[in-house]
Amino acid sequence: MDSQEWDQRYAGTELVWTAEPNRFAVAELQDLAPGRALDVAAGEGRNAVWLAARGWQVTAVDFSAAGLDKGRRLAQARGAAVDWVRADVRDYQPEAASFQLVLVAYLQLREAELDGVLRRAVTALAPGGVLLVVGHDVTNLTEGTGGPPDPAVLYTPESITRSLGGLTVVRAERVRRSVATADGHREAVDTLVRAIRD
Numbered sequence: 101m102d103s104q105e106w107d108q109r110y111a112g113t114e115l116v117w118t119a120e121p122n123r124f125a126v127a128e129l130q131d132l133a134p135g136r137a138l139d140v141a142a143g144e145g146r147n148a149v150w151l152a153a154r155g156w157q158v159t160a161v162d163f164s165a166a167g168l169d170k171g172r173r174l175a176q177a178r179g180a181a182v183d184w185v186r187a188d189v190r191d192y193q194p195e196a197a198s199f200q201l202v203l204v205a206y207l208q209l210r211e212a213e214l215d216g217v218l219r220r221a222v223t224a225l226a227p228g229g230v231l232l233v234v235g236h237d238v239t240n241l242t243e244g245t246g247g248p249p250d251p252a253v254l255y256t257p258e259s260i261t262r263s264l265g266g267l268t269v270v271r272a273e274r275v276r277r278s279v280a281t282a283d284g285h286r287e288a289v290d291t292l293v294r295a296i297r298d
């Protein structure tokens with residue numbers, strides 16, 4: 101989907117996602133000491149705002165103006181300050197060695213483009229910094245619910261870790277989350293990768 105399609109998706113007043121942070125972001129990041137964080141493809145800002153409210157200095161990047169506007173409103177409602185940046189992450193070059201955390205959550209790009217994004221995310225990490233990548237796993241097509249139907253934009257643990265040269269991979273696995281659907285609760289399958297810059 102291009103930025104106009106995302107703008108259309110975010111056009112209503114209701115949040116497309118939720119105001120609450122992703123559960124894996126919470127579980128993986130809640131014990132980190134705050135520093136500078138980069139939220140890549142931040143969408144409506146649920147994770148960026150949660151981090152900012154916990155004391156992080158957050159830069160949130162997305163190419164959807166409508167998504168970022170919703171993020172700004174959420175931040176205002178929560179009294180959180182976030183630096184919102186409208187940019188295409190396929191070109192965006194973050195400051196090198198500057199962030200204690202880079203988060204990439206549910207960014208749907210083809211593998212070659214995602215590889216470039218992840219390699220730039222690696223260079224953005226300060227020594228000791230954490231990279232957390234979460235996204236729809238390819239097995240979600242057969243074993244899970246929701247998410248994009250195009251396998252070209254779905255992750256595997258290996259498809260992510262192969263872009264993370266220079267980092268120590270701490271976790272690279274498939275994780276499941278419960279999703280409320282019209283047919284009751286179903287499970288979605290995600291890839292989760294956590295890595296550290298030594």
Ligand SMILES: C[S@@+](CC[C@H](N)C(=O)[O-])C[C@H]1O[C@@H](n2cnc3c(N)ncnc32)[C@H](O)[C@@H]1O
Nearest residue numbers: 106141142143162163164187188189190205206
């Ligand atoms: C599924 S949403 C996830 C949003 C957010 N990370 C979250 O977890 O709530 C995917 C986001 O990626 C953004 N996106 C997709 N391709 C992008 C690109 N090339 N540059 C910047 N943002 C992009 C979309 O605008 C959308 O907000």
